[in-house]
Amino acid sequence: xxxxxxxxxxxxxxxxxxxxxxxxxxxxxxxxxxxxxxxxxxxxxxxxxxxxxxxxxxxxxxxxxxxxxxxxxxxxxxxxxxxxxxxxxxxxxxxxxxxxxxxxxxxxxxxxxxxxxxxxxxxxxxxxxxxxxxxxxxxxx
Amino acid sequence: xxxxxxxxxxxxxxxxxxxxxxxxxxxxxxxxxxxxxxxxxxxxxxxxxxxxxxxxxxxxxxxxxxxxxxxxxxxxxxxxxxxxxxxxxxxxxxxxxxxxxxxxxxxxxxxxxxxxxxxxxxxxxxxxxxxxxxxxxxxxxxxxxxxxxxxxxxxxxxxxxxxxxxxxxxxxxxxxxxxxxxxxxxxxxxxxxxxxxxxxxxxxxxxxxxxxxxxxxxxxxxxxxxxxxxxxxxxxxxxxxxxxxxxxxxxxxxxxxxxxxxxxxxxxxxxxxxxxxxxxxxxxxxxx
Numbered sequence: 001x002x003x004x005x006x007x008x009x010x011x012x013x014x015x016x017x018x019x020x021x022x023x024x025x026x027x028x029x030x031x032x033x034x035x036x037x038x039x040x041x042x043x044x045x046x047x048x049x050x051x052x053x054x055x056x057x058x059x060x061x062x063x064x065x066x067x068x069x070x071x072x073x074x075x076x077x078x079x080x081x082x083x084x085x086x087x088x089x090x091x092x093x094x095x096x097x098x099x100x101x102x103x104x105x106x107x108x109x110x111x112x113x114x115x116x117x118x119x120x121x122x123x124x125x126x127x128x129x130x131x132x133x134x135x136x137x138x139x140x141x
Numbered sequence: 142x143x144x145x146x147x148x149x150x151x152x153x154x155x156x157x158x159x160x161x162x163x164x165x166x167x168x169x170x171x172x173x174x175x176x177x178x179x180x181x182x183x184x185x186x187x188x189x190x191x192x193x194x195x196x197x198x199x200x201x202x203x204x205x206x207x208x209x210x211x212x213x214x215x216x217x218x219x220x221x222x223x224x225x226x227x228x229x230x231x232x233x234x235x236x237x238x239x240x241x242x243x244x245x246x247x248x249x250x251x252x253x254x255x256x257x258x259x260x261x262x263x264x265x266x267x268x269x270x271x272x273x274x275x276x277x278x279x280x281x282x283x284x285x286x287x288x289x290x291x292x293x294x295x296x297x298x299x300x301x302x303x304x305x306x307x308x309x310x311x312x313x314x315x316x317x318x319x320x321x322x323x324x325x326x327x328x329x330x331x332x333x334x335x336x337x338x339x340x341x342x343x344x345x346x347x348x349x350x351x352x353x354x355x356x357x358x359x360x361x362x363x364x365x366x367x368x369x370x371x372x373x374x375x376x377x378x379x380x381x382x383x384x385x386x387x388x389x390x391x392x393x394x395x396x397x398x399x400x401x402x403x404x405x406x407x408x409x410x411x412x413x414x415x416x417x418x419x420x421x422x423x424x425x426x427x428x429x
Contacts, residue, residue: 095293
């Protein structure tokens with residue numbers, strides 16, 4: 001049996017690759033790292049780039065492009081937690097600011113504090129409607 | 142034939158309504174399947190990242206991430222409310238919002254202040270209407286949740302936690318159990334408890350490259366994001382199956398209403414015919 005290591009490439013939105021590999025090259029944040037089976041446990045962040053996986057019994061390499069993420073290495077298992085979005089401190093910050101501003105803008109239309117009585121009245125009304133419909137459904141069947 | 146025209150129009154209109162609800166039911170059924178697949182697809186990532194995070198939280202002695210540190214005094218609470226963008230999905234949002242509001246009321250009575258982050262239009266407009274302190278929101282996610290759209294909204298809350306503006310972060314969403322059953326759930330996101338992560342096997346530590354702190358920071362943020370993403374994906378699956386069930390019962394109800402109306406229509410028609418015949422017979426009897 002060839003000397004291989006199991007590699008999983010997963011992102012939050014989908015499982016991208018899973019299988020055995022002889023050799024893996026990943027674009028780590030401090031430079032490219034090559035990983036053979038039985039590597040020491042390691043965690044590192046990876047930057048956008050190509051992940052090269054050398055499959056056993058073939059000369060070809062599988063290429064997977066990832067836009068960053070985290071690489072975890074254990075002696076018999078490599079896990080690549082890939083990002084689905086292009087990330088960066090400034091980009092994230094800009095998104096957060098945009099989300100905040102949108103909320104502030106939406107809140108400007110009103111000044112009152114949280115009105116629990118109103119909230120509960122509204123909810124119980126909606127709930128009563130749903131329950132009434134359900135009861136009606138039961139009796140007519 | 143008094144009123145038969147009105148009944149006919151009524152039957153026609155109920156039939157049209159039924160066509161729409163039937164179509165919505167079928168659309169929801171197909172979307173539900175896709176949403177469930179997506180929900181399942183997000184699980185391996187969450188499992189993997191939880192394993193790594195569990196390892197880090199135990200193995201790492203030199204640096205403890207703020208997300209893992211419990212605060213003694215809790216004065217400010219953050220709540221992420223995950224709801225659907227569109228209505229017509231039964232009691233899905235109502236049940237979830239009721240759970241949130243009850244919890245918020247409890248917090249308020251304990252003297253804690255609450256900031257809310259809303260994902261989905263229904264929750265956002267509700268929170269806005271009742272005057273909650275909405276810190277950030279995202280609406281119009283569509284049928285496919287994308288991490289990219291969620292990052293900004295989540296980051297506002299995570300930043301607030303790190304800055305000490307909130308001491309605890311909760312998420313409220315509808316958990317998908319099966320097609321017929323969805324349950325509103327409240328879950329604590331921050332601080333992360335060790336039990337939530339599970340304990341790792343053995344005593345060993347990773348090599349960190351380039352350094353422990355940035356890697357751990359990165360990982361923790363991704364972990365929380367994946368939890369929230371998971372909640373959104375699950376909420377979407379719940380939404381579609383809840384809509385499917387609601388539309389199915391609406392179609393069934395429409396069918397029943399049509400049946401009743403047809404009976405009334407036929408009775409009215411029969412009565413009119415009987416009346417006409419008896420009039421003719423009566424007229425003929427009077428003539429002869």
